[in-house]
Amino acid sequence: MVKRIPILFLSLITAPIYAEMKVNMPLGVTPLSHDIYWLHMTIFWICVGIGVIVFGALIYSLIKFRKSKGRIAEDFHEHTLIEIIWAVIPFLILIGMAIPATKVLIRMDNTEDADLTVKITGYQWRWKYEYLDQGISYFSNLATPANQLNNKAPKNKWYLLEVDHPLVVPTHKKIRILVTSNDVIHSWWVTELGIKRDAIPGYIHETWARIEKPGIYRGQCAELCGVNHGFMPIVVEAVSPMQFAEWVKQQTQGKVTFNTDVKLTLSKKELMGRGETAYDTYCAICHKPEGTGMPPAFPALKGDKILTGKPGDEIAIVLNGKAGTAMQAFKNQLSNEDLAAIITYIRNAWGNDDKNKQGPHAGELVQPEDIALAR
Amino acid sequence: MNSIEHAVDQHAPYNSQGFFSKVTRWIFTTNHKDIGTLYLWLSLIMFFVGGAMALLIRAELFQPGARIISPEIFNQMTTFHGLIMVFGVIMPAMVGLANWQIPMMIGAPDMALPRLNNWSFWILPFAFALLVSTLFMSGPAPNFGWTFYAPLSTTYGPKSTDFMIFSIHLLGLSSILGAINIIATIFNLRAPGMTFMKMPIFVWSWLITAFLLLAVMPVLAGVVTMMLADRHFGTSFFNAAGGGDPILFQHVFWFFGHPEVYILIMPAFGVMSEVIPTFSRKKIFGYKFMIYAISVIAFLSLLVWAHHMFTSGIPLVSELFFMYATMLIAVPTGVKIFNWVATIYKGSVTFETPMLFAIAFLFLFTLGGFSGLMLSIVPADYQYQDTYFVVAHFHYVLIPGSVYAIMAAIYYWLPKWTGHRYNERLGQWHFWLTVISTNLTFFPMHFLGLAGMPRRIPDYALQFADFNMIATIGAFIFGFSQLLFLINIVRTVRGKGPHVSNQVWEGAHGLEWTLPSPPPYHTFSSPPTIDECK
Numbered sequence: 001m002v003k004r005i006p007i008l009f010l011s012l013i014t015a016p017i018y019a020e021m022k023v024n025m026p027l028g029v030t031p032l033s034h035d036i037y038w039l040h041m042t043i044f045w046i047c048v049g050i051g052v053i054v055f056g057a058l059i060y061s062l063i064k065f066r067k068s069k070g071r072i073a074e075d076f077h078e079h080t081l082i083e084i085i086w087a088v089i090p091f092l093i094l095i096g097m098a099i100p101a102t103k104v105l106i107r108m109d110n111t112e113d114a115d116l117t118v119k120i121t122g123y124q125w126r127w128k129y130e131y132l133d134q135g136i137s138y139f140s141n142l143a144t145p146a147n148q149l150n151n152k153a154p155k156n157k158w159y160l161l162e163v164d165h166p167l168v169v170p171t172h173k174k175i176r177i178l179v180t181s182n183d184v185i186h187s188w189w190v191t192e193l194g195i196k197r198d199a200i201p202g203y204i205h206e207t208w209a210r211i212e213k214p215g216i217y218r219g220q221c222a223e224l225c226g227v228n229h230g231f232m233p234i235v236v237e238a239v240s241p242m243q244f245a246e247w248v249k250q251q252t253q254g255k256v257t258f259n260t261d262v263k264l265t266l267s268k269k270e271l272m273g274r275g276e277t278a279y280d281t282y283c284a285i286c287h288k289p290e291g292t293g294m295p296p297a298f299p300a301l302k303g304d305k306i307l308t309g310k311p312g313d314e315i316a317i318v319l320n321g322k323a324g325t326a327m328q329a330f331k332n333q334l335s336n337e338d339l340a341a342i343i344t345y346i347r348n349a350w351g352n353d354d355k356n357k358q359g360p361h362a363g364e365l366v367q368p369e370d371i372a373l374a375r
Numbered sequence: 376m377n378s379i380e381h382a383v384d385q386h387a388p389y390n391s392q393g394f395f396s397k398v399t400r401w402i403f404t405t406n407h408k409d410i411g412t413l414y415l416w417l418s419l420i421m422f423f424v425g426g427a428m429a430l431l432i433r434a435e436l437f438q439p440g441a442r443i444i445s446p447e448i449f450n451q452m453t454t455f456h457g458l459i460m461v462f463g464v465i466m467p468a469m470v471g472l473a474n475w476q477i478p479m480m481i482g483a484p485d486m487a488l489p490r491l492n493n494w495s496f497w498i499l500p501f502a503f504a505l506l507v508s509t510l511f512m513s514g515p516a517p518n519f520g521w522t523f524y525a526p527l528s529t530t531y532g533p534k535s536t537d538f539m540i541f542s543i544h545l546l547g548l549s550s551i552l553g554a555i556n557i558i559a560t561i562f563n564l565r566a567p568g569m570t571f572m573k574m575p576i577f578v579w580s581w582l583i584t585a586f587l588l589l590a591v592m593p594v595l596a597g598v599v600t601m602m603l604a605d606r607h608f609g610t611s612f613f614n615a616a617g618g619g620d621p622i623l624f625q626h627v628f629w630f631f632g633h634p635e636v637y638i639l640i641m642p643a644f645g646v647m648s649e650v651i652p653t654f655s656r657k658k659i660f661g662y663k664f665m666i667y668a669i670s671v672i673a674f675l676s677l678l679v680w681a682h683h684m685f686t687s688g689i690p691l692v693s694e695l696f697f698m699y700a701t702m703l704i705a706v707p708t709g710v711k712i713f714n715w716v717a718t719i720y721k722g723s724v725t726f727e728t729p730m731l732f733a734i735a736f737l738f739l740f741t742l743g744g745f746s747g748l749m750l751s752i753v754p755a756d757y758q759y760q761d762t763y764f765v766v767a768h769f770h771y772v773l774i775p776g777s778v779y780a781i782m783a784a785i786y787y788w789l790p791k792w793t794g795h796r797y798n799e800r801l802g803q804w805h806f807w808l809t810v811i812s813t814n815l816t817f818f819p820m821h822f823l824g825l826a827g828m829p830r831r832i833p834d835y836a837l838q839f840a841d842f843n844m845i846a847t848i849g850a851f852i853f854g855f856s857q858l859l860f861l862i863n864i865v866r867t868v869r870g871k872g873p874h875v876s877n878q879v880w881e882g883a884h885g886l887e888w889t890l891p892s893p894p895p896y897h898t899f900s901s902p903p904t905i906d907e908c909k
Contacts, residue, residue, distance in 0.1 A: 058716050078663075087706055090709045105698075
C-alpha cells in the first residue's frame with residue numbers, strides 16, 4: 001500500500017483517526033453488494049490493464065523519440081487497418097464488461113417473494129420508516145449533538161453517522177424496500193447494502209436487500225436536498241430474525257400515537273425539559289440551539305415577535321408549516337405533548353419570557369390541549 | 376493587443392486616443408480578434424471568481440465540523456462554482472479560441488456575422504451580472520447545485536431562482552448565436568481550395584461542437600422556462616401533485632447536460648490535435664479517423680443522457696440501453712487517444728509548455744475516461760452515483776481535459792497573437808505546480824467516494840477527514856499556481872519576452888503560421904492560396 005504512506009504520515013500531524021481509513025468500496029453484506037463489488041473490481045482491473053498498455057506506449061514514445069536525442073520525425077500518418085483494430089478490440093472488451101453487468105442488473109431488479117416490506121420516506125431532513133405489515137412507523141433523526149457540529153465538544157466516533165432510531169431489520173430475509181419522498185428528492189444510500197435509491201416525491205421506487213451478517217450499517221442521503229443535506233444519516237441495524245420479532249413486539253406494544261384526543265396538562269418544568277430535547281432533534285438544525293437561526297432563510301426565534309405575543313400563530317406555523325419556505329408541517333410528525341413542549345420551550349428560552357422587554361404575553365405556556373384544538 | 380500598429384487595411388486602426396474611444400473600441404468592435412480577446416479575458420476573470428468559490432468550499436471541508444461558511448452559503452458556493460466554471464470559464468474560453476483561430480485557420484477575413492459576434496459576447500457580462508447579483512440580495516441565492524433539480528429549485532427554490540433562470544436564457548442565447556456564427560463562417564468563408572477534408576481538426580471539432588450547441592441549448596432554455604412556469608404560472612411539469620413528474624426535469628436537463636460536457640471537451644480535442652503534431656514534428660495520425668471519432672462521439676452524446684439518472688428508478692430496459700450506449704462512447708474516445716499516441720510515436724518530441732499540458736491531458740484525461748467507463752456500469756453506478764467518485768471523475772475530465780487544453784492553446788497561440796514569446800520558465804513552473812496539485816486535489820476524491828462520502832455535503836464523518844485535508848491543500852496550491860498563468864499572460868501581452876517569427880514553432884503547420892506575428896488587425900482580406908494543408 002505505497003499509496004497510503006504519505007497519507008499515514010499526514011495523519012500523524014492531524015486529528016486522530018477514529019475509523020480505519022478506507023480507499024475502496026466495501027464488500028458489503030448483501031448478495032447485491034457482493035455482485036457490485038465484484039463488477040467494480042473487474043472493471044477496475046480491466047482499466048488498469050488498458051492503462052498499462054496505453055500509458056506504457058505513451059511513456060515509451062516520449063522517452064524514445066525525443067528531439068534532444070537527435071530523433072528526426074518519420075513521415076507516416078495513416079493506417080486504416082490499425083484504426084479498425086484499435087476500434088474493434090475495445091469494442092470486444094466492452095461486450096465482455098456488458099454481459100456480467102447486465103446479469104447483475106436483472107437480478108437486482110427482481111423484488112419478488114419478499115419476506116418483509118419497509119417503506120422509506122425522505123423528509124427535509126430526516127427519514128421515516130414504515131413497516132407496512134407490522135404497522136410500525138417512526139422517524140429517524142440525526143443524533144449528533146449541536147456542540148459537536150460547532151466544534152465545542154470532541155466529536156464521537158460516529159459523528160454525523162448516528163441517529164436516534166435506526167432502521168431495524170432481520171438478517172437472512174428478503175426485505176423489499178419502497179422509497180419515496182415527502183418534499184424534495186432525497187436518496188437513500190447504504191454502501192454496505194449495495195443500495196442507493198432516489199426518493200422522488202409523488203413516486204415510489206423499489207429495491208431489495210438480504211442482509212447476511214448482523215451488524216450496524218451506516219449511510220447518508222446522497223441527493224442534494226437543501227441546507228441540511230449533509231445532516232440526515234441512515235443507520236440500519238440488522239439483527240437475527242428472533243431478535244427482530246422481539247423488537248416488533250416491543251414496538252407494537254408501546255406504539256407511538258399522536259394522542260389527538262388525550263387531554264393532559266403538564267407542568268412548566270416538564271414542558272421545558274421535554275421541549276428542549278425535542279427542539280434539539282427537530283428544530284435546532286435550522287433555528288440553531290441558541291435560537292439565532294440562519295437569517296434570512298431560517299429566522300431567529302430569539303426575540304421573535306410572534307413567539308412573544310399571544311399564543312396562536314406559532315402553533316399554526318409549527319402544525320402546518322409555512323408555504324414558500326423550508327418550514328415544514330409537523331402535524332403528522334410529532335405528538336401533541338411534544339409540540340406543546342417545543343412551543344413552550346421556544347416561548348421561554350433565550351430570554352423570550354422577559355415580560356418587561358417582550359410584553360405581557362411573553363413566556364405563556366402552551367399545553368397539549370391547545371395543540372389538539374388547533375389541529 | 377498591439378495588433379493595431381500592424382493594421383494596414385482599410386477602416387482598421389481605431390483612433391484609440393483618449394479614454395472614451397478606447398472603451399468604445401471594445402464595446403463596438405466587430406473584429407474577430409478583438410472579440411476573441413474579450414471572450415478570453417472574461418473567461419480568465421471568471422476562472423478566478425469560480426476558483427475563489429472552490430477554495431471557499433475546500434476551506435470549509437478542510438476539517439470536519441462547522442468552520443468557515445454555513446451550510447446555506449456552502450450550497451450557494453457549489454451552485455455558483457459549477458455554473459461559473461461551465462458557462463463562464465470553459466465555454467467562453469473555447470469560443471474565444473474559435474474567434475481568434477477559425478478565420479485565421481481557414482483563410483477567412485473575419486467571422487461571417489461580425490455584428491452578431493459582438494452581440495454574442497456582450498450578452499455575457501450582463502448574464503453573469505444578473506446571476507452573481509443574487510449573492511448580494513437579501514434572500515438566499517440559488518442553492519440547489521448547478522443541476523438545479525426540481526422540486527428543490529421550483530417549489531422549494533429561493534426567490535432569486537428567477538434571476539438564475541433569466542441569466543441562463545441569456546447565456547443560451549449567446550451560445551446559440553455564437554454557434555450559428557461559427558457554422559456560417561466555416562461553411563461560407565473557407566479560402567478556395569480549403570476543402571472540408573483539409574480543414575484543421577480544431578476547426579472540425581468546433582464545427583461539430585457548434586451543431587451540438589444548436590441541438591441542446593434550446594432544450595436548456597426549455598427546461599428553465601418550464602421551471603419558470605411551474606414557479607409562477609401554475610403549471611405542474613415537475614410536480615407530481617399536479618400530474619407532473621420530477622424525473623421529467625432530469626430527463627430534459629440531462630438531454631442538454633450530457634451533450635454539454637462534450638461541448639466542453641470537443642474543442643479541447645481540437646486543440647490537442649494541433650499541439651501534439653506541432654511538438655512531435657509529425658502530421659496527426661489518422662486525420663480522417665479523428666474526424667469520424669468526433670462525429671460519432673457527438674452523435675452518441677445525444678443518446679446517453681439517462682446515465683446521470685440510474686438511481687432515479689428508470690425502468691430496467693432504459694438502464695440497459697443507456698448503459699450500452701454510454702460504454703460505446705469509449706470506442707471513439709479510445710481511437711482518439713490511440714491516434715494521439717501514434718502521432719507522438721516516431722516523432723521528434725520537444726517539451727515546451729503547450730506540449731507539457733498536452734501530455735498531461737493524455738494521461739489524466741484518460742484516467743477520467745476510465746472512471747467514466749466504471750460509472751457507465753449501472754450496478755456499480757448505484758454505489759458511485761452522487762459521491763466524491765463522481766466529483767473526482769468529472770474534475771479529471773474537465774480540468775486535465777478542457778482546462779489543460781485551454782492552457783495549452785493559450786501558450787501555443789499567444790506568441791502568434793502578441794508577437795512575443797511567453798516566459799518559458801514561468802510556464803514550466805505553472806505546468807508542474809498545476810499538474811501536481813490537480814492530482815493532489817482530485818485523486819483522493821476517488822477514495823472518498825468509494826468509502827461512502829456523498830457529494831455536496833458541508834460537513835463529513837471522521838473517517839473522511841484525512842483525504843479531505845489533502846484535497847484542500849492541493850486545491851489551494853492549484854488556485855494560487857494560476858497566478859503564475861495570469862502573470863505570464865499579462866507579461867506577454869504587454870510585450871515582455873522575445874519577438875517571435877511568423878512560424879513561432881518549428882513544427883507548426885497551417886495558415887495561421889503564414890501570417891506575421893502578431894497578425895494584422897485584418898487578415899486574409901484576399902483569400903490565400905492553399906498549397907499544403909493537413
